[in-house]
Amino acid sequence: MPTIAQHIEEIRNLDVANHPTHDIKKEKWDALNYPEKDALHRAIFVNDIITLTRADVKAETDIKTKIMKVLMWGYQMPSGGLHRQYFVSIVNNLNVLESVFAEKQNKNLNAAEINDVFDRFRAVKGLGISTYTKLLYFFNVSFEGKKCLILDKWVLKSLNYFDEFAGTDWQKTEVCYLTYLNRMDELAEIHHVSSEQLELFLFGYFRN
Numbered sequence: 001m002p003t004i005a006q007h008i009e010e011i012r013n014l015d016v017a018n019h020p021t022h023d024i025k026k027e028k029w030d031a032l033n034y035p036e037k038d039a040l041h042r043a044i045f046v047n048d049i050i051t052l053t054r055a056d057v058k059a060e061t062d063i064k065t066k067i068m069k070v071l072m073w074g075y076q077m078p079s080g081g082l083h084r085q086y087f088v089s090i091v092n093n094l095n096v097l098e099s100v101f102a103e104k105q106n107k108n109l110n111a112a113e114i115n116d117v118f119d120r121f122r123a124v125k126g127l128g129i130s131t132y133t134k135l136l137y138f139f140n141v142s143f144e145g146k147k148c149l150i151l152d153k154w155v156l157k158s159l160n161y162f163d164e165f166a167g168t169d170w171q172k173t174e175v176c177y178l179t180y181l182n183r184m185d186e187l188a189e190i191h192h193v194s195s196e197q198l199e200l201f202l203f204g205y206f207r208n
Contacts, residue, residue: 004191
């Protein structure tokens with residue numbers, strides 16, 4: 001099997017902060033109707049078409065605006081990777097998500113605390129692991145000292161491909177997610193790279 005070690009120089013040179021999503025179009029997101037839409041879209045869309053980088057999203061301080069930026073960065077348009085009704089559900093539950101991250105952003109959570117977060121996420125229809133791991137990542141949440149990272153279908157495919165992750169049947173489950181955070185932290189320390197660089201590499205391996 002191929003190994004992460006074979007790609008370590010490439011990983012070490014990845015520029016995570018400037019990883020962008022281009023061509024985010026206001027007209028596409030305006031098609032969603034939810035109470036805060038006008039105010040949030042005025043704050044986000046300085047032009048009709050924007051680009052957001054990871055650094056742009058991380059720099060946002062308003063919680064609801066940041067949630068929307070995470071969705072825009074993660075999916076580009078409200079049909080990109082999720083069924084439309086799930087986007088409708090998520091944006092109409094911004095108060096629920098705001099309450100979670102008002103408490104948990106920048107926090108290091110133990111097992112009981114992160115399971116409480118997972119329980120609260122389940123109350124929002126359509127908020128699957130790919131989406132809520134993006135939120136955990138951008139709101140700088142950690143689990144037992146390990147930085148929360150994104151786990152989507154592209155990362156998952158790479159986890160089931162590289163030798164360093166052998167021995168686990170990687171799935172989009174909360175148990176696998178916490179195991180993934182631990183393994184990524186271990187590999188980052190071994191190879192002297194950031195866990196974010198590893199995640200970006202795994203994301204791009206089959207996608208590029």
